[in-house]
Amino acid sequence: MYKFLIVLQLFVLYVGISQSWDIAVTHEKLLEFYTNEVKTKTIAFNTYPRSIAYNEVHEMILYVDKETNNDAICGYSIPFNTCQFFLDRNGRNIHGLAFDPITEFVFFTDVNERSINWITLEPESSKNANLLIKLDDGIPTDIAVDSCNGYVYWITTNLPTPKLERIRYNGSGREVILDLNALYTNSYYKLEPHSLAIDQITRKIYWMEPRNTSMYTIYYADLNGDNKIATTVINLFNYKFTNPTTNTLAVSASALFMSTWCSDCDRTILKLAKTEYTGESYIPMHVTNQIFSLVAKNKIRIHYIRYCEALHCTEPYNAADPYCVHGEKVFMQCLCKCKPGYIGKRCDVSVCSSYCFHGRCSVNDDGVPKCR
Structure with a gap:
């Protein structure tokens, strides 16, 4: 599919086996891969990679190539150590990024335009964005996709009460799933819910809500907003961090991952249980730069496409007996x-x-x- 690769200036500091990673993170001008507590690969860019998403179809990390209000969307091919532009710069301020492995659409939020957009990864595409929805009020920030049901979820901020919303891929059926908390700790900080992650296995959506500048609660709920539960409360001062905070959340088949950072310490990835809080383990990163984004390696297309088919049909999908006999x-x-x-x-x-x-x-x- 990718006939023409535009190679950006990058340098592989350490190359491991491309399949040997569980999570990937961006910080400063680096993209790094980790498995358990071992760093397997580091990629250095001349620009700043920010929000990232995993394209499991082509073993690619999609990322926002950041410039001041002039962002692009690129893809780093893990097996080939090459990069490609998928969305050229056009005065965008991209915050959230998500990839659907079923349709192979890339969805993103533009803070400046207060919009949610999508693109395809076909090389013949015009590299222009397609508008999904433009908000009349509020700003869409973090974003996630439900591949089984064909929904885009996002958090709308800059409102008296932030909201968790969703809309179908075709732009229909917009609805508010939950009203979320909004906290003002002082005149300098306005703390908003952030970091959406959807687990296709348990059919849950996760997000973080700050209690103050150092305490965060991780919630999960059904995909329609029902059964909201607080699964984890993290007090970063317990780890003796100075001015601690967190900014990104990811979910894998077995666990939740949350990045933390502070003003005078190494950054750390916390590994948490997906439902009931049972403590945490650590993936030390030994870096002093702020972590900007985190993604977990999932195989939704390979492992769950038949589950998705069965979810929507009374008769389970069977390759030997297709659902549509002549069609x-x-x-x-x-x-x-x-x-x-x-x-x-x-x-x-x-x-x-x-x-x-x-x-x-x-x-x-x-x-x-x-x-x-």
Whole structure:
């Protein structure tokens, strides 16, 4: 698919096996990969990579190439150590970034335009953004996608009460899932909920809400907003950090990951249980730069596409017995687009069936039966 790779100036400081990583982080001008407590790879850029997302289809880290209100979206190919521009600079201030491995769409929020947009990764695309929704009030910040149901989720800030919202990929069905807390600790800080992450296995959405400048609560809820539960409360002062804070959250098949940083200490990744709080373990990074983004390695497309099909259809998907017998399944719906000459929920009924009493039935190019 990627015929033309634009190689940016980068330097591989340490190369490990491309598959050997669990999380990836960006800080300063670096992209780093970790597995357990071991750093497996470091990539140095001349520019600043910020928000990142994992493109599991092509083993690629998508990232926002940051300039002042003039951001681009690029992709770093893990196996080939090459980079490519997917969205050119055009006065954007991109905050949140998410990738859907089913449609292979990239969604992002533009803070300046108060909009949510999407692009494709096809090399023949125009490298222009497609508008999904523009907000009348509030600013969309962090973003996540539900690949099974075809929804984009985001946090709307700059409101008296921030909101967790969602909308379908086609721009329909916008709804507020939850009203979130908004805290003012002093005249210098306005603390907003942030860092969305969706777990396709448990069908939950996670986010962080600050209690003050050093204490954070991680919540999760059903994808429709029901059953909101506080799973973890982290007090960063317990780790003897100076001016501590946190800024990013990721979820894998087995755990939650949260980055922390402070003004005079090494940065740390906390590894947490996804539901009931049972303590935490650490992935020390031994860096002094602020962590900007964090992503966990997931294989949604490979492991859960059949689960997604079964979720939306009363009859489970079976490759040997396809849901649409003579047709194609409409994405994320239990509907079939039938070939000419076939009807029925699963395109399993011929229009010629019992159509001619004493003659031979044929079908024209438009699927209309005729008797001879």
